[in-house]
Amino acid sequence: MDAVSSPATTEAQQLAFWLSRVAQLRDRAAFGQLFGHFAPRLKGYLIRLGCDAGAAEELVQDVMLTVWRRAESFDAAQAGVATWIFTIARNRRIDRLRSERHPAFDPNDPLLVPDEAENAEQGIETAEREHSLRSAIMRLPKEQAELLQMAFFEDQPHSGIAAATRLPLGTVKSRIRLALARLRRELGPDGSI
Amino acid sequence: MPMFHLNDDDLLDYAAGRFAEPFAVLIAAHLTLCPTCRRSVAGFEALGGLAIEAAPSVEMAAGSFDAVMARLDEPEPAEPPVRTQPASGEFRHLPAPLRRFVGAAPVWRKVMRGLEEAEIGGADGVRARLMRIAPGTAMPRHTHGGREMLIVLDGGYSDEIGVYDVGDVAVADRDVVHKPIADPDEGCLCFAVTDARLKLTGPIGRVLNLFIRY
Secondary structure, three states, X not given: OOOOOOOOOOHHHHXXXXXXXXXXXXOHHHHHHHHHHHHHHHHHHHHHOOXXXXXXXXXXXHHHHHHHHHHHHOOOXXXXXXXXXXXXXXXXXXXXXXXXXXXXOOOOOOOOOOOOOOOOOHHHHHHHHHHHHHHHHHHOOHHHHHHHHHOOOOOOOOHHHHHHHOOOHHHHHHHHHHHHHHHHHHHOOOOOO | OOOOOOOHXXXXXXXXXXXXXXXXXXXXXXXXXXXXXXXXXXXXXXXXXXXXXXXXXXXXXXXXXXXXXXXXXXXXXXXXXOOOOOOOHXXXXXOHHHHHHHOOOOOOEEEEOOEEEEEEEEEOOEEEEEEEEOOOOEOOOEEEOOOEXXXXXXXXXXXXXXXXXXXXXXXXXXXXXXXXXXXXXXXXXXXEEEOOOEXXXXXXXXXXXXXXOO
């Protein structure tokens, strides 16, 4: 199956281009590209989180179907494609495992306190923000970068990391805080976190 | 803008989807009122995206791709309708995630003079409740058997740590012993989630522990 390629250069832009083809044109070839990119990674991610292969397989199919159905709700001004798919996987997993929903704030809530710092240019900035986040993480000392990654490969609040690294839970928590503080320094005053 | 926020590891746990629903609802209520923590969560979700990008690829089963492609034209299964009360009347101070979680009109019961509570379901040892405290009411000095998270929705209160206003979050555990006093003019409406019963610590409190499901 051949999919139309975008003139974009980076992988992130390519993924966003395919997703926009899915949203606007119901382009199956573009969806196939997204499936090829994300499905094996999602499966590996879910297995790391403790899913058995069968359950992971089913959940990935479920997530990818949701990507197809909700493609129009993707807003490049809010998040990158991988981030958007991460939130879908997280929500589907909570739904499957615990029959709960992941409560999120409602941007149309009359009680919402707006972000004064947000401006109209945000769309362009999002891609940049995620790009600088990526490079900031690469500049972290290896064990700090791994710790932040592990924070998403665990099902239990930090305790799984404590077990895997044989550290007391309090130490893990303070190391995560240190890693996040370092990440913020790397990102600079305009950082996204 | 709230002064008391959630700390990074709680926001990270929220972004990773690790909290039981009542705690996550409380955090989402704070996010509604706090652009600063919203930005943090957006950043942590981006870390989640990076984690997926970095995950070890595991090949999908043969036929998996075709199975999904064959289902693309299936009608989407109807989701059960989620009723969210409008932000008016008794719900006017409740951010949307909390209105959805509370569902129907809360049933209030009097716990002690100046304090009413409405239980909002709870499971697996997690208790969630709305609390309505009359102006100037002092709570008995108490500590917490497990973890308690609380968000102020209207009015406020003060204790040994500070003055808590709308949107502020207080997280307390065994180490915190406090004696909150509701705002003398407005009283306090708040939402609290605990994962164990809290304990009253004063001499009278120890006796009250026997009677009050607090």
